[in-house]
Amino acid sequence: MEDNMDGMTDSSDYVEMWIDLFLGRKGSEYFCDIDPDYITDRFNLINLQKTVPKFTQVIQYIVDELDETVLESMSHSRLEQLENDARKLYGLIHARYIITIKGLQKMLQKYRDADFGRCPRVFCNSQPLLPVGLHDVPGIDSVRLYCPACEDLYNPKSSRHSTIDGAYFGTSFPGMFLQAFPEIVPRHPTKTYVPKIFGFELHKQAQLARWQELQRLKLQKSLEAKNVDFSKNGGYK
Amino acid sequence: MSEYIADRNDDDSSEDSGSYEEWIPSFCARFGHEYYCQIPSEFLEDDFNMTALALEVPLYRQALDLILDLEAVSDDEAEHGENGQPEVSRSLVEHAAEQLYGLAHARYVLTRPGLQALAEKFDRRAFGTCPRYHCGGMQLLPCGLSDTLGRQPVRLYCACCGDLYVPAQARHAQLDGCFWGTSLPGVFLQHFPELGEYVGKRPVQSYSLRVFGFGVNERAVSGARMAWLRQRPSTEEEWEEYAKCEYEMPTEVS
Numbered sequence: 001m002e003d004n005m006d007g008m009t010d011s012s013d014y015v016e017m018w019i020d021l022f023l024g025r026k027g028s029e030y031f032c033d034i035d036p037d038y039i040t041d042r043f044n045l046i047n048l049q050k051t052v053p054k055f056t057q058v059i060q061y062i063v064d065e066l067d068e069t070v071l072e073s074m075s076h077s078r079l080e081q082l083e084n085d086a087r088k089l090y091g092l093i094h095a096r097y098i099i100t101i102k103g104l105q106k107m108l109q110k111y112r113d114a115d116f117g118r119c120p121r122v123f124c125n126s127q128p129l130l131p132v133g134l135h136d137v138p139g140i141d142s143v144r145l146y147c148p149a150c151e152d153l154y155n156p157k158s159s160r161h162s163t164i165d166g167a168y169f170g171t172s173f174p175g176m177f178l179q180a181f182p183e184i185v186p187r188h189p190t191k192t193y194v195p196k197i198f199g200f201e202l203h204k205q206a207q208l209a210r211w212q213e214l215q216r217l218k219l220q221k222s223l224e225a226k227n228v229d230f231s232k233n234g235g236y237k
Numbered sequence: 238m239s240e241y242i243a244d245r246n247d248d249d250s251s252e253d254s255g256s257y258e259e260w261i262p263s264f265c266a267r268f269g270h271e272y273y274c275q276i277p278s279e280f281l282e283d284d285f286n287m288t289a290l291a292l293e294v295p296l297y298r299q300a301l302d303l304i305l306d307l308e309a310v311s312d313d314e315a316e317h318g319e320n321g322q323p324e325v326s327r328s329l330v331e332h333a334a335e336q337l338y339g340l341a342h343a344r345y346v347l348t349r350p351g352l353q354a355l356a357e358k359f360d361r362r363a364f365g366t367c368p369r370y371h372c373g374g375m376q377l378l379p380c381g382l383s384d385t386l387g388r389q390p391v392r393l394y395c396a397c398c399g400d401l402y403v404p405a406q407a408r409h410a411q412l413d414g415c416f417w418g419t420s421l422p423g424v425f426l427q428h429f430p431e432l433g434e435y436v437g438k439r440p441v442q443s444y445s446l447r448v449f450g451f452g453v454n455e456r457a458v459s460g461a462r463m464a465w466l467r468q469r470p471s472t473e474e475e476w477e478e479y480a481k482c483e484y485e486m487p488t489e490v491s
């Protein structure tokens with residue numbers, strides 16, 4: 001909540017751009033910077049008009065084109081509302097932007113810097129993660145993280161990330177990302193864990209592990225028959 | 238490792254300057270030691286429980302005395318001993334005590350009262366919850382990947398997905414895994430069969446990549462390759478196949 005205030009006092013001075021202030025906030029680490037040109041192009045905003053009140057004003061506020069006198073005449077609560085609407089709209093535009101060629105490139109750099117964290121699974125060896133939404137509509141669920149190594153979903157470690165709306169990243173982002181950059185797809189780890197007692201594997205868990213390994217071998221066999229090369233990216237370690 | 242020791246001694250000196258504190262509760266209450274259970278002194282006083290630990294830990298006797306608060310070193314002596322000698326040996330004894338406590342801890346948590354203490358921590362989510370989205374916040378259990386000192390840091394086991402995770406907090410990620418041991422999750426599961434029953438009843442959920450609502454082609458580089466990792470037998474055919482996996486991998490892969 002205190003962050004709210006910070007954002008406002010500073011942006012009203014126009015010392016820094018709103019986008020830079022937003023991205024510099026603790027908790028904004030998952031977001032990339034969207035080109036102002038993209039934000040002001042009406043074509044990219046189709047169907048977003050109804051997501052916030054006073055849509056045009058919010059857009060102007062995001063790209064620092066809102067007249068200073070307008071800002072100064074606003075009440076405290078109106079400013080707070082504007083700031084919240086700006087963050088929401090930025091998030092919704094962000095979900096569209098990150099699946100464009102430029103946006104994918106920006107997210108690639110963030111992925112390389114492991115800005116989205118690393119997979120907590122031991123056998124994934126600190127594989128960098130990708131953000132994903134389970135819904136494209138805001139207000140339903142928070143952002144989750146996709147691991148390209150184990151292909152599973154994880155919750156963000158920090159509470160400042162676990163409250164970000166998943167719709168600000170969208171359901172298609174990791175799929176688009178890995179299709180755009182197939183060289184990023186790792187070879188998948190096949191090691192698994194079976195609980196042991198003094199070195200002896202638990203019977204039921206060991207049986208399940210064998211059955212799962214059988215499923216893996218069957219998948220590999222069927223895909224190899226379709227000319228998928230398992231010694232390359234997307235294969236097994 | 239030496240940084241680690243120095244760090245811990247810093248903590249001690251501040252504690253020592255205050256009033257007398259029992260070693261075990263203060264060790265377990267230290268920041269970063271949340272995964273440790275308090276071992277009752279009777280357990281540590283029983284030579285049978287401590288068999289062979291003297292071979293693994295230097296200064297065994299002094300270390301044990303320190304843990305059991307039997308060592309009558311006043312603050313004065315510790316700080317102003319001749320040529321600073323006692324202070325050095327005290328930090329060595331302190332380090333040995335931490336190792337000894339850890340190794341005894343790995344044994345204690347496999348006993349009935351130890352498992353009970355662990356279960357209470359498990360219920361309070363003292364070891365955190367599974368970071369996997371579809372595990373729905375399942376409580377984790379600590380697990381060692383080696384039973385030898387200094388080999389592998391502690392990891393966390395989720396009974397729901399059956400997988401191992403790195404502790405979320407950096408202060409836990411470097412604790413020595415052998416202080417919990419490789420048998421802990423296995424023994425816990427056997428001792429509390431209701432845990433296995435509970436996770437067995439949970440619906441199996443998994444995720445697959447989607448682009449504008451469509452799945453990714455299986456032959457694509459990013460096509461699904463890991464579904465087996467979270468898979469459980471569900472159809473009759475799969476259960477038959479599962480039965481064949483009881484003692485070994487079936488040789489023919491159809």
Ligand SMILES: [Zn+2]
Pocket residue numbers: 119120121124127147148149150151152
């Ligand atoms: Zn992973």
Ligand SMILES: [Zn+2]
Pocket residue numbers: 367368369372375395396397398399400
């Ligand atoms: Zn889990």
